[in-house]
Amino acid sequence: MEPGNEKYNKVLDLLRKSKPDLDSTDDIKREVIKRIERVNHSRLSLSDLVDFLFGWVYIQWVRRSLITASIALVLVFIYQQSVILKRIDYLSRQTIVTERENGSAPADEVEKMFMVYRNSGRRFPTKNITISEKQMKELIESVNELQLKYKDLENLIQEDPELKKMIEKKLIENNRTKNNL
Amino acid sequence: MKRRSIKLIVLFILMLIVSCNDPETVVTNYVHPDGSVTRKIEMKSIEGDIKKRFKISNIQVPIDSNWTIRDSCTVDKKGDTTWIRRAEKVFKSIDEINLTYKSDSGSNKDFSRNAGFNKRFKWFNKEFRFFERVDKLLTFGYPVKDFLNNEELRYFYSPEKLKEENENGPDSLKFKALSDSVKHKTDKWTEKNLVSEWIGEFSKLATGKTNNDMIIKSLRAREDEFVKIIEKNDKQLDSLWKNGILLREFLGEENAVKYKTEADSALSIVTKNMFANFNNYSERIVMPGKLIGTNGFIDSSHLLLWPVKSDYFMTEPYEMWAESKIPNTWAWIVSGFFLAFVLTGVIVRIIKKG
Numbered sequence: 308m309e310p311g312n313e314k315y316n317k318v319l320d321l322l323r324k325s326k327p328d329l330d331s332t333d334d335i336k337r338e339v340i341k342r343i344e345r346v347n348h349s350r351l352s353l354s355d356l357v358d359f360l361f362g363w364v365y366i367q368w369v370r371r372s373l374i375t376a377s378i379a380l381v382l383v384f385i386y387q388q389s390v391i392l393k394r395i396d397y398l399s400r401q402t403i404v405t406e407r408e409n410g411s412a413p414a415d416e417v418e419k420m421f422m423v424y425r426n427s428g429r430r431f432p433t434k435n436i437t438i439s440e441k442q443m444k445e446l447i448e449s450v451n452e453l454q455l456k457y458k459d460l461e462n463l464i465q466e467d468p469e470l471k472k473m474i475e476k477k478l479i480e481n482n483r484t485k486n487n488l
Numbered sequence: 489m490k491r492r493s494i495k496l497i498v499l500f501i502l503m504l505i506v507s508c509n510d511p512e513t514v515v516t517n518y519v520h521p522d523g524s525v526t527r528k529i530e531m532k533s534i535e536g537d538i539k540k541r542f543k544i545s546n547i548q549v550p551i552d553s554n555w556t557i558r559d560s561c562t563v564d565k566k567g568d569t570t571w572i573r574r575a576e577k578v579f580k581s582i583d584e585i586n587l588t589y590k591s592d593s594g595s596n597k598d599f600s601r602n603a604g605f606n607k608r609f610k611w612f613n614k615e616f617r618f619f620e621r622v623d624k625l626l627t628f629g630y631p632v633k634d635f636l637n638n639e640e641l642r643y644f645y646s647p648e649k650l651k652e653e654n655e656n657g658p659d660s661l662k663f664k665a666l667s668d669s670v671k672h673k674t675d676k677w678t679e680k681n682l683v684s685e686w687i688g689e690f691s692k693l694a695t696g697k698t699n700n701d702m703i704i705k706s707l708r709a710r711e712d713e714f715v716k717i718i719e720k721n722d723k724q725l726d727s728l729w730k731n732g733i734l735l736r737e738f739l740g741e742e743n744a745v746k747y748k749t750e751a752d753s754a755l756s757i758v759t760k761n762m763f764a765n766f767n768n769y770s771e772r773i774v775m776p777g778k779l780i781g782t783n784g785f786i787d788s789s790h791l792l793l794w795p796v797k798s799d800y801f802m803t804e805p806y807e808m809w810a811e812s813k814i815p816n817t818w819a820w821i822v823s824g825f826f827l828a829f830v831l832t833g834v835i836v837r838i839i840k841k842g
Contacts, residue, residue: 357836377827380827381827387612391780395778398786
Protein backbone atom coordinates (compact mmCIF):
# COMPACT_ATOMS: atom_id res chain seq x y z
CA MET A 308 0.00 0.00 0.00
CA GLU A 309 1.32 3.43 -0.90
CA PRO A 310 1.66 6.12 1.80
CA GLY A 311 -0.50 8.59 -0.35
CA ASN A 312 -3.44 6.25 -0.46
CA GLU A 313 -3.31 5.70 3.26
CA LYS A 314 -3.62 9.42 3.86
CA TYR A 315 -6.50 9.68 1.49
CA ASN A 316 -8.41 6.95 3.27
CA LYS A 317 -7.83 8.52 6.66
CA VAL A 318 -9.15 11.89 5.47
CA LEU A 319 -12.17 10.16 3.95
CA ASP A 320 -12.91 8.37 7.24
CA LEU A 321 -12.57 11.60 9.12
CA LEU A 322 -14.98 13.36 6.81
CA ARG A 323 -17.47 10.51 7.09
CA LYS A 324 -17.49 10.61 10.84
CA SER A 325 -17.81 14.39 11.08
CA LYS A 326 -21.64 15.02 10.35
CA PRO A 327 -22.83 18.45 9.20
CA ASP A 328 -24.29 20.69 11.83
CA LEU A 329 -28.00 21.14 10.77
CA ASP A 330 -30.10 23.82 12.43
CA SER A 331 -33.58 22.91 10.90
CA THR A 332 -33.84 19.15 10.61
CA ASP A 333 -37.62 19.14 11.07
CA ASP A 334 -38.14 21.38 8.05
CA ILE A 335 -36.02 19.16 5.89
CA LYS A 336 -37.83 16.05 7.12
CA ARG A 337 -41.23 17.63 6.31
CA GLU A 338 -40.13 18.73 2.87
CA VAL A 339 -38.83 15.26 2.01
CA ILE A 340 -42.06 13.58 3.17
CA LYS A 341 -44.11 16.09 1.16
CA ARG A 342 -42.18 15.38 -2.01
CA ILE A 343 -42.52 11.64 -1.56
CA GLU A 344 -46.27 12.00 -0.97
CA ARG A 345 -46.70 14.18 -4.08
CA VAL A 346 -45.05 11.57 -6.25
CA ASN A 347 -47.20 8.77 -4.82
CA HIS A 348 -50.40 10.85 -5.11
CA SER A 349 -50.03 11.63 -8.82
CA ARG A 350 -49.63 7.94 -9.53
CA LEU A 351 -52.88 7.13 -7.57
CA SER A 352 -55.20 9.66 -9.34
CA LEU A 353 -54.66 8.23 -12.79
CA SER A 354 -54.75 4.50 -12.38
CA ASP A 355 -56.83 4.23 -9.21
CA LEU A 356 -59.57 6.50 -10.47
CA VAL A 357 -59.87 4.58 -13.73
CA ASP A 358 -59.81 1.32 -11.79
CA PHE A 359 -62.37 2.63 -9.34
CA LEU A 360 -64.78 3.92 -12.01
CA PHE A 361 -64.33 1.33 -14.69
CA GLY A 362 -63.27 -1.67 -12.67
CA TRP A 363 -66.58 -3.30 -13.66
CA VAL A 364 -65.38 -3.71 -17.25
CA TYR A 365 -63.18 -6.57 -16.04
CA ILE A 366 -66.14 -8.36 -14.39
CA GLN A 367 -67.96 -10.10 -17.20
CA TRP A 368 -71.48 -10.29 -15.75
CA VAL A 369 -71.48 -6.64 -14.65
CA ARG A 370 -70.14 -5.54 -18.02
CA ARG A 371 -72.76 -7.56 -19.90
CA SER A 372 -75.62 -6.37 -17.65
CA LEU A 373 -74.71 -2.69 -18.02
CA ILE A 374 -74.35 -2.99 -21.80
CA THR A 375 -77.70 -4.79 -22.02
CA ALA A 376 -79.32 -2.10 -19.85
CA SER A 377 -77.89 0.63 -22.11
CA ILE A 378 -79.16 -1.07 -25.26
CA ALA A 379 -82.59 -1.54 -23.65
CA LEU A 380 -82.67 2.14 -22.68
CA VAL A 381 -81.81 3.21 -26.23
CA LEU A 382 -84.43 0.87 -27.69
CA VAL A 383 -87.11 2.13 -25.27
CA PHE A 384 -86.21 5.69 -26.19
CA ILE A 385 -86.38 5.00 -29.94
CA TYR A 386 -89.69 3.12 -29.58
CA GLN A 387 -91.32 5.75 -27.37
CA GLN A 388 -90.23 8.66 -29.52
CA SER A 389 -91.25 7.00 -32.79
CA VAL A 390 -94.71 6.17 -31.41
CA ILE A 391 -95.13 9.74 -30.17
CA LEU A 392 -93.91 11.25 -33.46
CA LYS A 393 -96.26 9.01 -35.42
CA ARG A 394 -99.21 10.10 -33.28
CA ILE A 395 -98.26 13.78 -33.52
CA ASP A 396 -97.89 13.45 -37.29
CA TYR A 397 -101.39 11.93 -37.50
CA LEU A 398 -102.78 14.80 -35.43
CA SER A 399 -101.05 17.44 -37.55
CA ARG A 400 -102.78 16.04 -40.64
CA GLN A 401 -106.22 16.56 -39.07
CA THR A 402 -108.61 19.11 -40.54
CA ILE A 403 -109.04 22.27 -38.54
CA VAL A 404 -112.56 23.45 -37.83
CA THR A 405 -112.46 27.15 -38.64
CA GLU A 406 -115.19 28.22 -36.26
CA ARG A 407 -116.48 27.12 -32.95
CA GLU A 408 -119.24 24.59 -32.87
CA ASN A 409 -122.51 25.90 -31.58
CA GLY A 410 -125.19 24.12 -29.67
CA SER A 411 -128.11 24.49 -32.06
CA ALA A 412 -129.69 21.47 -33.70
CA PRO A 413 -128.70 21.12 -37.38
CA ALA A 414 -131.27 20.50 -40.10
CA ASP A 415 -130.51 16.81 -40.59
CA GLU A 416 -130.85 16.20 -36.86
CA VAL A 417 -134.26 17.84 -36.86
CA GLU A 418 -135.22 15.65 -39.81
CA LYS A 419 -134.04 12.60 -37.92
CA MET A 420 -136.06 13.59 -34.86
CA PHE A 421 -139.07 13.93 -37.10
CA MET A 422 -138.42 10.51 -38.58
CA VAL A 423 -138.17 8.95 -35.12
CA TYR A 424 -141.36 10.76 -34.19
CA ARG A 425 -143.16 9.31 -37.21
CA ASN A 426 -141.77 5.83 -36.69
CA SER A 427 -142.59 5.68 -33.01
CA GLY A 428 -146.31 5.92 -33.50
CA ARG A 429 -146.24 9.75 -33.57
CA ARG A 430 -145.86 10.14 -29.84
CA PHE A 431 -143.92 12.69 -27.90
CA PRO A 432 -142.93 11.95 -24.34
CA THR A 433 -144.67 14.22 -21.86
CA LYS A 434 -142.61 17.18 -20.70
CA ASN A 435 -142.99 20.78 -19.59
CA ILE A 436 -142.24 23.53 -22.06
CA THR A 437 -141.85 27.26 -21.57
CA ILE A 438 -141.92 29.82 -24.35
CA SER A 439 -141.94 33.60 -24.38
CA GLU A 440 -145.06 35.67 -25.16
CA LYS A 441 -143.49 36.92 -28.39
CA GLN A 442 -142.82 33.41 -29.59
CA MET A 443 -146.34 32.34 -28.65
CA LYS A 444 -147.76 35.23 -30.71
CA GLU A 445 -145.60 34.24 -33.66
CA LEU A 446 -146.69 30.66 -33.30
CA ILE A 447 -150.41 31.55 -33.19
CA GLU A 448 -149.96 33.80 -36.22
CA SER A 449 -148.27 31.03 -38.17
CA VAL A 450 -150.98 28.53 -37.18
CA ASN A 451 -153.67 30.99 -38.33
CA GLU A 452 -151.83 31.53 -41.58
CA LEU A 453 -151.55 27.79 -42.06
CA GLN A 454 -155.28 27.36 -41.41
CA LEU A 455 -156.13 30.09 -43.92
CA LYS A 456 -153.98 28.42 -46.53
CA TYR A 457 -155.65 25.11 -45.72
CA LYS A 458 -159.10 26.69 -46.21
CA ASP A 459 -157.98 28.19 -49.53
CA LEU A 460 -156.77 24.79 -50.60
CA GLU A 461 -160.09 23.21 -49.56
CA ASN A 462 -162.04 25.81 -51.59
CA LEU A 463 -159.80 25.25 -54.56
CA ILE A 464 -160.46 21.51 -54.43
CA GLN A 465 -164.22 22.04 -54.04
CA GLU A 466 -164.33 24.38 -57.04
CA ASP A 467 -162.41 22.07 -59.33
CA PRO A 468 -164.24 18.70 -59.72
CA GLU A 469 -161.31 17.09 -61.59
CA LEU A 470 -158.87 17.94 -58.86
CA LYS A 471 -161.37 16.69 -56.28
CA LYS A 472 -161.70 13.37 -58.13
CA MET A 473 -157.94 13.02 -58.39
CA ILE A 474 -157.42 13.62 -54.67
CA GLU A 475 -160.23 11.26 -53.71
CA LYS A 476 -158.71 8.58 -55.94
CA LYS A 477 -155.33 9.08 -54.27
CA LEU A 478 -156.87 8.82 -50.81
CA ILE A 479 -158.66 5.59 -51.72
CA GLU A 480 -155.38 4.16 -53.05
CA ASN A 481 -153.66 5.06 -49.82
CA ASN A 482 -156.34 3.36 -47.76
CA ARG A 483 -156.03 0.22 -49.89
CA THR A 484 -152.31 -0.02 -49.25
CA LYS A 485 -153.02 0.28 -45.55
CA ASN A 486 -155.63 -2.46 -45.60
CA ASN A 487 -153.51 -4.80 -47.75
CA LEU A 488 -150.88 -4.81 -45.10
CA MET B 489 -156.76 13.74 -41.03
CA LYS B 490 -155.08 16.78 -42.60
CA ARG B 491 -155.97 18.98 -39.67
CA ARG B 492 -154.45 16.45 -37.31
CA SER B 493 -151.20 16.44 -39.30
CA ILE B 494 -151.04 20.22 -39.18
CA LYS B 495 -151.47 20.11 -35.40
CA LEU B 496 -148.68 17.58 -35.09
CA ILE B 497 -146.36 19.65 -37.27
CA VAL B 498 -147.15 22.70 -35.13
CA LEU B 499 -146.38 20.69 -32.01
CA PHE B 500 -143.09 19.65 -33.53
CA ILE B 501 -142.22 23.26 -34.46
CA LEU B 502 -143.12 24.25 -30.89
CA MET B 503 -140.69 21.69 -29.59
CA LEU B 504 -137.95 23.10 -31.82
CA ILE B 505 -138.69 26.67 -30.71
CA VAL B 506 -138.29 25.58 -27.10
CA SER B 507 -134.94 23.96 -27.80
CA CYS B 508 -133.79 27.14 -29.62
CA ASN B 509 -134.26 29.07 -26.35
CA ASP B 510 -131.44 27.22 -24.63
CA PRO B 511 -128.13 29.02 -24.62
CA GLU B 512 -125.40 27.97 -27.03
CA THR B 513 -122.87 26.50 -24.65
CA VAL B 514 -119.20 25.67 -25.00
CA VAL B 515 -117.44 23.96 -22.08
CA THR B 516 -113.65 24.16 -21.95
CA ASN B 517 -111.61 21.97 -19.61
CA TYR B 518 -108.07 23.15 -18.89
CA VAL B 519 -106.40 20.03 -17.49
CA HIS B 520 -103.39 20.52 -15.19
CA PRO B 521 -100.56 17.99 -14.61
CA ASP B 522 -101.63 17.45 -10.97
CA GLY B 523 -105.11 16.34 -12.06
CA SER B 524 -106.89 19.58 -11.22
CA VAL B 525 -109.11 21.07 -13.91
CA THR B 526 -110.07 24.66 -14.63
CA ARG B 527 -113.49 24.47 -16.20
CA LYS B 528 -114.77 27.41 -18.23
CA ILE B 529 -118.26 27.64 -19.62
CA GLU B 530 -119.30 30.15 -22.25
CA MET B 531 -123.01 30.57 -22.84
CA LYS B 532 -124.60 32.73 -25.53
CA SER B 533 -128.29 33.59 -25.48
CA ILE B 534 -130.66 35.84 -27.39
CA GLU B 535 -133.34 35.56 -24.70
CA GLY B 536 -134.51 39.04 -23.69
CA ASP B 537 -135.87 38.16 -20.26
CA ILE B 538 -133.01 38.45 -17.77
CA LYS B 539 -134.58 35.88 -15.43
CA LYS B 540 -134.87 33.23 -18.12
CA ARG B 541 -131.68 34.06 -19.96
CA PHE B 542 -129.18 31.89 -18.11
CA LYS B 543 -131.50 29.93 -15.88
CA ILE B 544 -129.57 27.03 -14.35
CA SER B 545 -132.28 24.58 -15.39
CA ASN B 546 -131.74 25.57 -19.04
CA ILE B 547 -127.97 25.15 -19.04
CA GLN B 548 -126.55 22.00 -20.59
CA VAL B 549 -123.79 21.39 -18.01
CA PRO B 550 -123.76 21.65 -14.19
CA ILE B 551 -123.11 25.13 -12.86
CA ASP B 552 -123.96 26.88 -9.58
CA SER B 553 -123.42 30.11 -7.67
CA ASN B 554 -119.90 29.08 -6.59
CA TRP B 555 -118.56 29.77 -10.06
CA THR B 556 -116.86 33.03 -10.99
CA ILE B 557 -119.31 34.59 -13.42
CA ARG B 558 -118.84 37.45 -15.90
CA ASP B 559 -121.66 38.75 -18.09
CA SER B 560 -121.35 40.75 -21.30
CA CYS B 561 -123.28 41.36 -24.50
CA THR B 562 -122.74 42.11 -28.17
CA VAL B 563 -125.00 43.95 -30.61
CA ASP B 564 -124.79 42.99 -34.28
CA LYS B 565 -125.42 45.20 -37.34
CA LYS B 566 -129.14 44.45 -37.29
CA GLY B 567 -129.31 45.64 -33.69
CA ASP B 568 -129.91 42.15 -32.24
CA THR B 569 -128.36 41.60 -28.85
CA THR B 570 -126.52 38.44 -27.88
CA TRP B 571 -125.96 37.95 -24.17
CA ILE B 572 -122.79 36.17 -23.15
CA ARG B 573 -122.11 34.61 -19.76
CA ARG B 574 -118.67 33.26 -18.91
CA ALA B 575 -118.33 31.07 -15.84
CA GLU B 576 -115.14 29.63 -14.40
CA LYS B 577 -114.24 27.27 -11.58
CA VAL B 578 -111.15 25.31 -10.54
CA PHE B 579 -111.83 21.67 -9.63
CA LYS B 580 -109.14 20.19 -7.41
CA SER B 581 -109.75 16.73 -8.81
CA ILE B 582 -111.88 14.79 -11.29
CA ASP B 583 -114.00 13.49 -8.40
CA GLU B 584 -115.26 17.04 -7.84
CA ILE B 585 -116.42 17.25 -11.47
CA ASN B 586 -118.14 13.88 -11.16
CA LEU B 587 -119.90 15.06 -8.01
CA THR B 588 -121.29 18.08 -9.85
CA TYR B 589 -122.55 15.79 -12.62
CA LYS B 590 -124.32 13.68 -10.00
CA SER B 591 -126.03 16.70 -8.45
CA ASP B 592 -126.74 18.42 -11.79
CA SER B 593 -130.00 20.34 -12.04
CA GLY B 594 -129.46 21.60 -15.59
CA SER B 595 -131.32 20.70 -18.75
CA ASN B 596 -129.32 17.49 -19.30
CA LYS B 597 -129.59 16.25 -15.71
CA ASP B 598 -131.20 12.96 -16.77
CA PHE B 599 -128.13 11.85 -18.70
CA SER B 600 -125.33 9.97 -17.01
CA ARG B 601 -122.04 11.78 -17.57
CA ASN B 602 -118.63 11.44 -15.96
CA ALA B 603 -115.01 12.48 -16.36
CA GLY B 604 -111.70 10.71 -15.77
CA PHE B 605 -108.02 11.54 -15.52
CA ASN B 606 -104.93 9.38 -15.25
CA LYS B 607 -101.21 9.97 -15.25
CA ARG B 608 -98.65 7.36 -16.36
CA PHE B 609 -94.92 7.42 -15.72
CA LYS B 610 -93.03 6.24 -18.81
CA TRP B 611 -89.40 7.10 -17.80
CA PHE B 612 -88.66 9.58 -20.59
CA ASN B 613 -92.15 11.11 -20.44
CA LYS B 614 -95.15 11.53 -18.18
CA GLU B 615 -98.35 10.75 -20.09
CA PHE B 616 -101.77 12.19 -19.24
CA ARG B 617 -105.22 11.04 -20.30
CA PHE B 618 -108.41 13.00 -19.73
CA PHE B 619 -111.87 12.00 -20.85
CA GLU B 620 -115.51 12.92 -20.49
CA ARG B 621 -118.10 10.26 -21.16
CA VAL B 622 -121.83 10.21 -21.72
CA ASP B 623 -123.44 6.81 -21.08
CA LYS B 624 -125.60 5.19 -23.75
CA LEU B 625 -129.36 5.68 -23.90
CA LEU B 626 -130.60 2.44 -25.41
CA THR B 627 -129.98 -1.01 -23.99
CA PHE B 628 -130.76 -3.10 -27.05
CA GLY B 629 -129.55 -0.80 -29.85
CA TYR B 630 -126.90 -1.51 -32.48
CA PRO B 631 -123.56 0.35 -32.61
CA VAL B 632 -123.48 2.92 -35.41
CA LYS B 633 -120.14 1.50 -36.62
CA ASP B 634 -122.05 -1.59 -37.82
CA PHE B 635 -123.79 0.64 -40.35
CA LEU B 636 -121.10 3.15 -41.40
CA ASN B 637 -117.61 2.72 -42.82
CA ASN B 638 -114.62 4.64 -41.41
CA GLU B 639 -115.04 7.66 -43.68
CA GLU B 640 -118.77 7.84 -42.94
CA LEU B 641 -118.12 7.46 -39.22
CA ARG B 642 -115.69 10.36 -39.30
CA TYR B 643 -118.31 12.45 -41.09
CA PHE B 644 -121.05 11.38 -38.68
CA TYR B 645 -119.06 12.60 -35.68
CA SER B 646 -117.90 15.83 -37.39
CA PRO B 647 -118.86 19.26 -36.06
CA GLU B 648 -121.60 20.94 -38.10
CA LYS B 649 -119.29 23.77 -39.20
CA LEU B 650 -116.90 21.29 -40.75
CA LYS B 651 -119.75 19.50 -42.54
CA GLU B 652 -121.02 22.83 -43.91
CA GLU B 653 -117.56 23.84 -45.07
CA ASN B 654 -117.00 20.52 -46.82
CA GLU B 655 -120.38 20.59 -48.52
CA ASN B 656 -119.74 24.11 -49.82
CA GLY B 657 -116.06 23.59 -50.63
CA PRO B 658 -114.27 22.40 -53.78
CA ASP B 659 -115.18 18.74 -53.09
CA SER B 660 -118.82 19.60 -52.53
CA LEU B 661 -120.14 16.77 -54.75
CA LYS B 662 -118.12 14.17 -52.90
CA PHE B 663 -119.23 15.46 -49.50
CA LYS B 664 -122.86 15.79 -50.53
CA ALA B 665 -122.79 12.16 -51.66
CA LEU B 666 -121.14 11.24 -48.38
CA SER B 667 -123.74 13.23 -46.45
CA ASP B 668 -126.59 11.49 -48.30
CA SER B 669 -125.05 8.10 -47.71
CA VAL B 670 -124.61 8.82 -43.97
CA LYS B 671 -128.17 10.12 -43.74
CA HIS B 672 -129.60 7.08 -45.48
CA LYS B 673 -127.61 4.64 -43.37
CA THR B 674 -128.27 6.42 -40.07
CA ASP B 675 -132.00 6.46 -40.87
CA LYS B 676 -131.80 2.72 -41.25
CA TRP B 677 -129.78 2.52 -38.02
CA THR B 678 -132.46 4.54 -36.19
CA GLU B 679 -135.23 2.30 -37.51
CA LYS B 680 -133.33 -0.83 -36.58
CA ASN B 681 -132.69 0.55 -33.09
CA LEU B 682 -136.33 1.39 -32.69
CA VAL B 683 -137.38 -2.15 -33.52
CA SER B 684 -134.60 -3.80 -31.52
CA GLU B 685 -135.28 -1.64 -28.49
CA TRP B 686 -139.01 -2.31 -28.71
CA ILE B 687 -138.40 -6.08 -28.87
CA GLY B 688 -135.99 -5.82 -25.92
CA GLU B 689 -138.39 -3.80 -23.77
CA PHE B 690 -141.31 -5.97 -24.81
CA SER B 691 -139.42 -9.13 -23.80
CA LYS B 692 -138.66 -7.59 -20.40
CA LEU B 693 -142.28 -6.69 -19.81
CA ALA B 694 -143.62 -10.00 -21.06
CA THR B 695 -141.31 -12.08 -18.87
CA GLY B 696 -143.18 -14.82 -17.03
CA LYS B 697 -146.05 -15.06 -19.45
CA THR B 698 -146.65 -18.32 -21.28
CA ASN B 699 -145.05 -18.77 -24.72
CA ASN B 700 -142.94 -15.71 -24.00
CA ASP B 701 -139.62 -17.24 -25.15
CA MET B 702 -141.02 -18.45 -28.41
CA ILE B 703 -142.57 -15.07 -29.20
CA ILE B 704 -139.36 -13.19 -28.47
CA LYS B 705 -137.35 -15.61 -30.59
CA SER B 706 -139.79 -15.21 -33.43
CA LEU B 707 -139.72 -11.40 -33.09
CA ARG B 708 -135.92 -11.37 -33.12
CA ALA B 709 -135.87 -13.60 -36.18
CA ARG B 710 -138.26 -11.26 -37.99
CA GLU B 711 -136.55 -8.04 -36.90
CA ASP B 712 -135.43 -7.13 -40.43
CA GLU B 713 -138.90 -7.78 -41.76
CA PHE B 714 -140.27 -5.42 -39.09
CA VAL B 715 -137.75 -2.73 -40.15
CA LYS B 716 -138.74 -3.11 -43.81
CA ILE B 717 -142.41 -2.57 -42.98
CA ILE B 718 -141.50 0.60 -41.08
CA GLU B 719 -139.45 1.81 -44.05
CA LYS B 720 -142.26 1.15 -46.51
CA ASN B 721 -145.14 2.46 -44.43
CA ASP B 722 -143.71 5.23 -42.29
CA LYS B 723 -146.70 7.49 -43.00
CA GLN B 724 -149.30 4.92 -42.00
CA LEU B 725 -147.34 3.45 -39.14
CA ASP B 726 -149.37 5.07 -36.39
CA SER B 727 -152.64 3.75 -37.78
CA LEU B 728 -151.10 0.32 -38.38
CA TRP B 729 -150.06 0.23 -34.76
CA LYS B 730 -153.31 1.59 -33.34
CA ASN B 731 -155.43 -0.80 -35.38
CA GLY B 732 -153.31 -3.69 -34.13
CA ILE B 733 -152.34 -4.71 -37.69
CA LEU B 734 -148.62 -4.72 -36.92
CA LEU B 735 -149.01 -6.74 -33.74
CA ARG B 736 -151.29 -9.28 -35.43
CA GLU B 737 -148.74 -9.66 -38.22
CA PHE B 738 -145.87 -10.43 -35.86
CA LEU B 739 -147.50 -11.99 -32.80
CA GLY B 740 -150.53 -13.64 -34.30
CA GLU B 741 -154.26 -12.91 -33.67
CA GLU B 742 -154.41 -14.39 -30.18
CA ASN B 743 -151.11 -13.03 -28.85
CA ALA B 744 -151.75 -9.57 -30.26
CA VAL B 745 -154.70 -9.25 -27.88
CA LYS B 746 -152.93 -11.01 -25.01
CA TYR B 747 -149.80 -8.84 -25.16
CA LYS B 748 -151.40 -5.53 -26.22
CA THR B 749 -150.66 -3.78 -22.90
CA GLU B 750 -147.01 -4.92 -22.83
CA ALA B 751 -146.53 -3.93 -26.47
CA ASP B 752 -147.95 -0.43 -25.88
CA SER B 753 -145.90 0.06 -22.70
CA ALA B 754 -142.74 -1.07 -24.51
CA LEU B 755 -143.42 1.44 -27.27
CA SER B 756 -143.89 4.21 -24.69
CA ILE B 757 -140.54 3.37 -23.07
CA VAL B 758 -138.78 3.27 -26.44
CA THR B 759 -140.33 6.60 -27.47
CA LYS B 760 -139.22 8.16 -24.21
CA ASN B 761 -135.66 6.87 -24.62
CA MET B 762 -135.35 7.79 -28.27
CA PHE B 763 -136.89 11.23 -27.74
CA ALA B 764 -134.33 11.96 -25.06
CA ASN B 765 -134.62 15.65 -24.27
CA PHE B 766 -130.93 16.35 -24.65
CA ASN B 767 -129.69 19.86 -25.32
CA ASN B 768 -126.62 19.88 -27.51
CA TYR B 769 -123.46 21.67 -26.55
CA SER B 770 -119.76 21.65 -27.41
CA GLU B 771 -116.91 20.40 -25.32
CA ARG B 772 -113.29 21.53 -25.54
CA ILE B 773 -110.21 20.15 -23.78
CA VAL B 774 -106.82 21.76 -23.25
CA MET B 775 -104.20 19.23 -22.15
CA PRO B 776 -100.91 19.88 -20.32
CA GLY B 777 -97.75 19.53 -22.45
CA LYS B 778 -97.73 18.19 -26.00
CA LEU B 779 -100.89 16.60 -27.39
CA ILE B 780 -100.24 13.06 -28.68
CA GLY B 781 -103.69 11.60 -29.27
CA THR B 782 -107.37 12.42 -29.35
CA ASN B 783 -110.67 11.44 -30.96
CA GLY B 784 -111.73 15.08 -31.18
CA PHE B 785 -111.44 17.82 -33.75
CA ILE B 786 -109.12 20.81 -33.70
CA ASP B 787 -110.78 24.21 -33.80
CA SER B 788 -109.45 27.57 -34.97
CA SER B 789 -107.96 28.28 -31.51
CA HIS B 790 -106.05 24.98 -31.82
CA LEU B 791 -108.08 23.53 -29.01
CA LEU B 792 -109.76 20.15 -29.12
CA LEU B 793 -113.42 20.25 -29.92
CA TRP B 794 -116.29 17.76 -29.71
CA PRO B 795 -119.93 18.33 -30.53
CA VAL B 796 -122.13 16.61 -27.92
CA LYS B 797 -125.37 15.33 -29.51
CA SER B 798 -127.80 12.64 -28.40
CA ASP B 799 -127.19 10.61 -31.60
CA TYR B 800 -123.63 9.99 -30.50
CA PHE B 801 -124.56 8.15 -27.33
CA MET B 802 -127.77 6.52 -28.46
CA THR B 803 -126.40 2.96 -28.56
CA GLU B 804 -122.83 3.30 -27.30
CA PRO B 805 -121.19 5.46 -24.62
CA TYR B 806 -119.70 8.61 -26.16
CA GLU B 807 -116.20 9.23 -24.87
CA MET B 808 -114.32 12.43 -25.63
CA TRP B 809 -110.67 11.77 -24.82
CA ALA B 810 -107.28 13.40 -25.20
CA GLU B 811 -103.74 12.26 -24.36
CA SER B 812 -100.64 14.37 -23.89
CA LYS B 813 -97.09 14.10 -22.59
CA ILE B 814 -94.56 16.14 -20.67
CA PRO B 815 -90.88 15.12 -20.93
CA ASN B 816 -89.12 14.08 -17.67
CA THR B 817 -86.01 16.29 -17.91
CA TRP B 818 -84.24 14.57 -15.01
CA ALA B 819 -84.79 11.14 -16.63
CA TRP B 820 -83.23 12.38 -19.88
CA ILE B 821 -80.15 13.68 -17.96
CA VAL B 822 -79.77 10.47 -15.90
CA SER B 823 -80.12 8.35 -19.05
CA GLY B 824 -77.54 10.49 -20.87
CA PHE B 825 -75.01 10.12 -18.04
CA PHE B 826 -75.62 6.39 -17.78
CA LEU B 827 -75.07 5.83 -21.50
CA ALA B 828 -71.91 7.99 -21.49
CA PHE B 829 -70.58 6.06 -18.47
CA VAL B 830 -71.16 2.63 -20.06
CA LEU B 831 -69.73 3.77 -23.39
CA THR B 832 -66.58 5.17 -21.71
CA GLY B 833 -66.16 1.90 -19.80
CA VAL B 834 -66.31 -0.08 -23.03
CA ILE B 835 -63.75 2.28 -24.67
CA VAL B 836 -61.43 2.00 -21.63
CA ARG B 837 -61.56 -1.77 -21.87
CA ILE B 838 -60.79 -1.74 -25.58
CA ILE B 839 -57.78 0.61 -25.00
CA LYS B 840 -56.41 -1.49 -22.12
CA LYS B 841 -56.88 -4.70 -24.03
CA GLY B 842 -55.11 -3.18 -27.04
